[in-house]
Amino acid sequence: MNFDLSEEQQLIVDSVRRFVDDNYDLEKRKKYTSSTRGFGDDNWRTMAELGWLGLPFGEADGGFGGNQIDVMLVMEQFGRGLVVEPYLPSVVLGGGAVRRGGSAALRSTIVPAIIDGSAQLALATMEDQSRFDLNDVLTRAGDDGDHWTLSGSKTMVINGGSATHLVVSCRTAGAQYDEAGITLLLVDATASGVEHRSFATVDGLQAAEITFNNVQVPRDNTLGEPGNGYALLHDVMLDGILAICAEAVGAMEMLYKDTIEYTQQRVQFDHPLSDFQVLQHRMVEMFMEYEQCKSMLLRATMEVAASGSGATRTVHALKALVGKQAIFVGENAVQLHGGMGMTEELRIGHYFKRLLVIDAMFGNADHHLYRFAA
Amino acid sequence: MDIDLSPDDLAFQKAVETFLDDNAYKPGTDYFAWRLDWFAKAREKGGWDVPKWPTAFGGPGWSPTQHYIWQRATATRQTPMDLPFGPVMLAPMLMQYGTPEQQERFLPDIRARRVNWCQGYSEPGAGSDLANLKTRAELSADGSHYVVNGTKIWTTAAHMADWIFCLTRTSDTGRKQEGITFLLFPMKQAGVEVKPIITLGGAHTVNMVHITDVKVPVENRVGEEGKGWAVAKGLLQHERTGIAGISNSLVALERLKKRAASVTRPNGTLLDDPGFRTKIAELEIDLMATEYTELRSLAAASSGAAPGPESSILKLKGTDIQQRLQKLTMQAGGLFSAAWGGGKVGPSFAREGMSGYLSSRAYTIYGGASEVQKDVIAKNVLGIARSETRMNKRGDK
Numbered sequence: 170m171n172f173d174l175s176e177e178q179q180l181i182v183d184s185v186r187r188f189v190d191d192n193y194d195l196e197k198r199k200k201y202t203s204s205t206r207g208f209g210d211d212n213w214r215t216m217a218e219l220g221w222l223g224l225p226f227g228e229a230d231g232g233f234g235g236n237q238i239d240v241m242l243v244m245e246q247f248g249r250g251l252v253v254e255p256y257l258p259s260v261v262l263g264g265g266a267v268r269r270g271g272s273a274a275l276r277s278t279i280v281p282a283i284i285d286g287s288a289q290l291a292l293a294t295m296e297d298q299s300r301f302d303l304n305d306v307l308t309r310a311g312d313d314g315d316h317w318t319l320s321g322s323k324t325m326v327i328n329g330g331s332a333t334h335l336v337v338s339c340r341t342a343g344a345q346y347d348e349a350g351i352t353l354l355l356v357d358a359t360a361s362g363v364e365h366r367s368f369a370t371v372d373g374l375q376a377a378e379i380t381f382n383n384v385q386v387p388r389d390n391t392l393g394e395p396g397n398g399y400a401l402l403h404d405v406m407l408d409g410i411l412a413i414c415a416e417a418v419g420a421m422e423m424l425y426k427d428t429i430e431y432t433q434q435r436v437q438f439d440h441p442l443s444d445f446q447v448l449q450h451r452m453v454e455m456f457m458e459y460e461q462c463k464s465m466l467l468r469a470t471m472e473v474a475a476s477g478s479g480a481t482r483t484v485h486a487l488k489a490l491v492g493k494q495a496i497f498v499g500e501n502a503v504q505l506h507g508g509m510g511m512t513e514e515l516r517i518g519h520y521f522k523r524l525l526v527i528d529a530m531f532g533n534a535d536h537h538l539y540r541f542a543a
Numbered sequence: 544m545d546i547d548l549s550p551d552d553l554a555f556q557k558a559v560e561t562f563l564d565d566n567a568y569k570p571g572t573d574y575f576a577w578r579l580d581w582f583a584k585a586r587e588k589g590g591w592d593v594p595k596w597p598t599a600f601g602g603p604g605w606s607p608t609q610h611y612i613w614q615r616a617t618a619t620r621q622t623p624m625d626l627p628f629g630p631v632m633l634a635p636m637l638m639q640y641g642t643p644e645q646q647e648r649f650l651p652d653i654r655a656r657r658v659n660w661c662q663g664y665s666e667p668g669a670g671s672d673l674a675n676l677k678t679r680a681e682l683s684a685d686g687s688h689y690v691v692n693g694t695k696i697w698t699t700a701a702h703m704a705d706w707i708f709c710l711t712r713t714s715d716t717g718r719k720q721e722g723i724t725f726l727l728f729p730m731k732q733a734g735v736e737v738k739p740i741i742t743l744g745g746a747h748t749v750n751m752v753h754i755t756d757v758k759v760p761v762e763n764r765v766g767e768e769g770k771g772w773a774v775a776k777g778l779l780q781h782e783r784t785g786i787a788g789i790s791n792s793l794v795a796l797e798r799l800k801k802r803a804a805s806v807t808r809p810n811g812t813l814l815d816d817p818g819f820r821t822k823i824a825e826l827e828i829d830l831m832a833t834e835y836t837e838l839r840s841l842a843a844a845s846s847g848a849a850p851g852p853e854s855s856i857l858k859l860k861g862t863d864i865q866q867r868l869q870k871l872t873m874q875a876g877g878l879f880s881a882a883w884g885g886g887k888v889g890p891s892f893a894r895e896g897m898s899g900y901l902s903s904r905a906y907t908i909y910g911g912a913s914e915v916q917k918d919v920i921a922k923n924v925l926g927i928a929r930s931e932t933r934m935n936k937r938g939d940k
């Protein structure tokens with residue numbers, strides 16, 4: 170057992186931290202989120218140049234050969250900085266599906282483009298009726314020999330508007346809720362019949378509603394075996410949950426620390442607010458929950474890195490714990506800041522909003538609690 | 544002790560429901576004209592436009608049961624938008640502390656909803672510790688007016704208000720609570736500058752108000768100079784009971800159930816989901832108890848007794864319930880709740896759910912933060928204030 174970072178890992182942490190310090194504050198973030206694509210193009214290039222976009226890809230595909238632990242280190246720093254570049258959808262989710270399920274030929278064309286940042290991916294799984302269930306799929310693809318014909322619609326696709334390629338879950342066999350018969354396809358976002366409508370989400374990011382109208386998808390763009398996409402999707406989702414929980418832990422750290430700092434400066438009743446015992450205890454709880462979430466994050470990440478989907482139950486535990494406690498920490502950060510906590514002016518509100526979205530992504534705390542208990 | 548409504552109460556209930564139904568807003572017509580007309584008609588019913596006002600000032604003189612009936616009936620039907628600052632908060636203070644001239648001058652416009660008021664209490668350095676306020680009012684040499692300078696913050700609806708009731712400092716000697724003076728002045732004048740503050744839900748409801756060399760005639764002072772704290776605190780009592788919002792929560796609970804039932808799942812709806820159902824049930828049980836806590840408090844108030852311990856619980860319980868309702872609504876929306884400018888994605892309640900949840904975080908901050916509210920209960924109800932001297936120096940808000 171060893172919780173120390175390797176020299177290489179420490180380098181990653183240091184460089185991401187430096188990037189965040191140099192390129193992120195509320196003002197700059199606002200500039201990125203209000204641009205057309207909703208993030209900083211220069212930042213995206215920097216991430217490519219520093220090799221972060223290639224972190225989890227195999228060396229044979231031109232990647233760094235890293236694993237979930239390396240991604241965790243990056244995402245935790247991103248969480249501290251409220252970074253908005255589409256690392257999660259492109260590298261972790263879309264990239265994760267291609268990396269696991271793409272043929273050698275497909276990987277050789279798309280992976281280098283993901284790594285150099287020229288291609289951006291998004292994972293399109295959610296449908297109007299599907300809520301948190303990945304197996305609830307109505308979008309269909311018909312088998313037309315050398316290509317699939319894809320029809321249906323997806324919603325709340327994070328980065329769906331900027332993505333050059335979409336990883337789409339669709340039904341090639343079976344009924345609405347069947348796990349069998351789901352296939353993952355890599356779809357060119359500019360293909361004829363693909364339409365999207367982008368909108369802002371509460372955390373300042375962008376999502377899209379995407380419709381597919383008889384879109385022809387080459388057979389070689391199938392990720393994994395046709396009909397067996399669910400298991401692949403499950404693995405991608407585990408990575409996604411680990412990544413956003415790492416981000417959440419980074420955000421929680423900032424929230425509890427900002428709150429300590431604020432209550433030490435804010436004087437009411439001739440005393441800094443931090444003199445009041447009830448607030449001291451509250452901040453101790455915020456700190457403890459942050460530490461507990463971090464422990465669970467390490468546990469789940471190391472278990473998945475070691476045994477993949479064998480660690481699914483621990484990932485349910487992680488998402489259940491982080492979802493609940495991130496909201497606890499966020500609500501109390503706002504409460505202890507009083508009126509100031511309710512404004513867009515301080516960063517705590519922005520962390521809070523991001524945490525609310527993280528809880529709702531890939532199933533909220535309740536959803537994972539029931540899965541864990543089942 | 545019984546819970547039956549008497550025949551008179553039943554008749555009253557029928558009358559109220561008929562009135563509300565007969566005067567409901569008709570879509571497509573002028574909202575503001577309807578609003579003023581509604582209040583005029585409610586007035587003709589015998590003071591239904593100002594349910595809490597005493598009969599001496601034209602209020603209806605209802606029994607607690609009648610108040611209860613009114614609250615429940617209005618919560619389930621559309622009534623005109625009405626901010627509490629004039630009719631609920633300032634009016635009782637004018638009745639208690641104002642001169643007959645002030646009552647004659649201000650109450651009719653408040654009652655007719657012709658003049659909108661805002662509350663100038665909080666300042667950057669005076670939130671929970673309201674008595675720390677620094678906005679200065681200097682009496683002119685001839686004693687005819689005050690000159691006011693300072694900054695107010697979080698002033699709800701200041702951008703829509705015609706007048707402000709404003710706490711100012713006229714003296715620095717003695718305890719912080721002394722030397723506070725309660726002034727009234729118009730918002731639309733040179734020297735009053737209103738700057739919007741955007742809150743987390745994305746809305747513009749609160750503002751920063753800069754006040755520079757604003758002249759306020761002494762006739763606009765409520766109560767004596769330096770004795771404004773009593774007025775300020777009396778008003779807060781009225782603010783707090785309003786914040787509990789039990790009737791609205793009862794309606795919101797039913798709405799939440801309907802919404803959850805509209806979210807389909809493989810084996811039914813979200814309302815059939817054992818986890819979600821349990822959370823709603825816990826909330827409903829708390830709400831059932833709080834409903835009766837409110838009734839006990841109403842009954843005590845009408846029998847002329849000083850507000851009992853029940854009333855201090857109401858703000859804490861009521862706001863907790865409202866926040867949980869908002870949180871469950873947000874959670875019922877799932878990831879769709881994150882769609883901000885999303886237009887048409889997911890159920891329509893989802894977007895409202897997120898902004899509603901974010902706005903609801905303020906309920907435990909304004910009108911006395913929950914932590915401070917508990918201090919007040921510990922001290923005034925349980926009699927267990929801490930003996931440290933530093934605690935004794937604190938304000939009472």
Ligand SMILES: Cc1cc2nc3c(=O)[nH]c(=O)nc-3n(C[C@H](O)[C@H](O)[C@H](O)COP(=O)(O)OP(=O)(O)OC[C@H]3O[C@@H](n4cnc5c(N)ncnc54)[C@H](O)[C@@H]3O)c2cc1C
Nearest residue numbers: 504505507508662664665670671697698699905909912914
């Ligand atoms: C949406 C909104 C609308 C508002 N509308 C108005 C308005 O119309 N007019 C107006 O005058 N004001 C208004 N307010 C201001 C409101 O009354 C203040 O925000 C409130 O009094 C708290 O003051 P503060 O924000 O300065 O927080 P602070 O006093 O700085 O307190 C911050 C936090 O510290 C904690 N705390 C403070 N004191 C203690 C203590 N003694 N013991 C333990 N914990 C403590 C509480 O958790 C509190 O939330 C509004 C506020 C909001 C958010």
